[in-house]
Amino acid sequence: MNYLDNETKQPVSDAVEQTTTLSRTQIKDEKGNVIGYGTVSEDGHSYTLNNDWTIDKNGWVAQVSPDETAKGYKETPHFEDGKDASTVAADTPSVTDPQDVTVNVFYDHDTTPVTPDKPGHGLTHDDLNKDVTRTINYVDTTGAAVNGAPDGKSTYTQTAHFTRTAIVDKVNDKLLGYDINGDGSVDISPDAGDFAWKSTDANLPAVTSKAPSEVGYDSVDTPVVQATTVAYNSEPINVTVTYSKNAQQGSFQIHYIDEDNNNAILHQDTVSGKIGDSVTYSTADQIQLWESKGYVLDQDGYTTQTTVNEDNNGKTYIVSFKHGRKNGTTETLVPTETIHFQYADGTKAADDVHGNAGDFKFTRTPIIDTVTGQIVDPGTWNKESYTFDDGQKNVKVINGYVADKATMVTRLQLQLT
Numbered sequence: 244m245n246y247l248d249n250e251t252k253q254p255v256s257d258a259v260e261q262t263t264t265l266s267r268t269q270i271k272d273e274k275g276n277v278i279g280y281g282t283v284s285e286d287g288h289s290y291t292l293n294n295d296w297t298i299d300k301n302g303w304v305a306q307v308s309p310d311e312t313a314k315g316y317k318e319t320p321h322f323e324d325g326k327d328a329s330t331v332a333a334d335t336p337s338v339t340d341p342q343d344v345t346v347n348v349f350y351d352h353d354t355t356p357v358t359p360d361k362p363g364h365g366l367t368h369d370d371l372n373k374d375v376t377r378t379i380n381y382v383d384t385t386g387a388a389v390n391g392a393p394d395g396k397s398t399y400t401q402t403a404h405f406t407r408t409a410i411v412d413k414v415n416d417k418l419l420g421y422d423i424n425g426d427g428s429v430d431i432s433p434d435a436g437d438f439a440w441k442s443t444d445a446n447l448p449a450v451t452s453k454a455p456s457e458v459g460y461d462s463v464d465t466p467v468v469q470a471t472t473v474a475y476n477s478e479p480i481n482v483t484v485t486y487s488k489n490a491q492q493g494s495f496q497i498h499y500i501d502e503d504n505n506n507a508i509l510h511q512d513t514v515s516g517k518i519g520d521s522v523t524y525s526t527a528d529q530i531q532l533w534e535s536k537g538y539v540l541d542q543d544g545y546t547t548q549t550t551v552n553e554d555n556n557g558k559t560y561i562v563s564f565k566h567g568r569k570n571g572t573t574e575t576l577v578p579t580e581t582i583h584f585q586y587a588d589g590t591k592a593a594d595d596v597h598g599n600a601g602d603f604k605f606t607r608t609p610i611i612d613t614v615t616g617q618i619v620d621p622g623t624w625n626k627e628s629y630t631f632d633d634g635q636k637n638v639k640v641i642n643g644y645v646a647d648k649a650t651m652v653t654r655l656q657l658q659l660t
């Protein structure tokens with residue numbers, strides 16, 4: 244008996260061999276020539292010819308076919324003609340023409356469902372299970388999380404579960420298809436397996452956002468995220484629900500001040516809008532304007548603001564200037580020497596004699612406030628003192644008088660202020 248896989252025709256288990264013995268008695272004459280086969284009488288004087296064989300032990304016994312279910316085969320094997328081969332019946336060889344007999348017993352592959360809760364037979368969890376999610380995120384206008392979900396959290400996730408049950412060959416784990424009616428047999432071929440996905444929760448119910456007042460806001464853009472139905476191959480859904488507060492006004496100021504005039508405000512601007520509004524403001528134009536009027540920028544305390552917000556609301560930015568300085572017109576002084584001649588009583592004795600400083604000039608340049616135009620520093624003469632080099636002069640002779648100085652060797656200290 245051969246026990247064969249009905250698909251591959253390969254042995255499932257070892258063959259079983261039964262042997263039965265046949266015998267017959269040969270009859271010879273007195274010279275030893277074979278007369279034939281038969282039976283000799285008890286007294287040995289006569290015989291009966293009969294060529295048939297005699298079978299011992301009644302021939303081949305019934306043989307129960309092995310149980311190969313553990314290997315994935317169906318319980319009941321069959322013969323080539325399809326008939327039940329659970330047992331190969333007892334048999335006897337032909338007594339006239341005995342031959343060896345080969346009996347083939349065929350085992351069909353059994354199948355088994357592989358359910359999504361218990362993957363196996365080469366199928367993974369993901370082969371039989373698929374989840375589609377809808378995630379709702381609750382935020383405010385700045386993107387910060389808000390606990391607006393029904394369960395008081397900031398994220399709410401709904402999941403639809405899709406499953407399918409596969410039917411596989413128990414012997415070789417080959418995928419045969421999918422069972423959709425639960426009877427354990429294939430309804431859908433492997434190629435059409437996408438149609439086998441089923442779900443009991445593909446209808447995602449509506450989700451009501453918490454009232455804005457419950458979570459500290461004034462409004463919400465999506466009071467209810469509507470119900471929807473997803474398919475096994477739907478992409479994950481992401482929904483954002485945004486809470487917001489009523490916009491509040493805010494403003495900030497920019498002061499342009501004169502540090503050389505008790506920080507007097509030269510100019511001020513106010514930038515205002517709703518909190519969160521975008522703004523553009525630059526100090527460049529004002530700085531240019533005041534610089535054109537003689538001011539020099541000391542510090543631009545304004546930092547670029549892109550919105551009116553909680554941080555800059557009510558704030559004042561200071562842009563400070565000092566007065567510029569420039570040189571005024573240079574003064575020139577040519578010093579002169581005058582010698583008076585007089586009598587002791589003070590009356591004039593002769594005309595004055597004038598000396599001079601030659602080519603020397605004294606200069607000074609004042610510093611002017613470029614804002615007020617006023618002199619803030621008269622400047623310093625370019626020489627602290629100078630000695631007249633032509634100060635030696637002969638004193639005029641006047642009859643009857645004696646000069647107190649015969650010669651004037653004069654060292655005049657010119658005090659220039």
Ligand SMILES: [Ca+2]
Pocket residue numbers: 421422423424425426427428429430
């Ligand atoms: Ca089925």
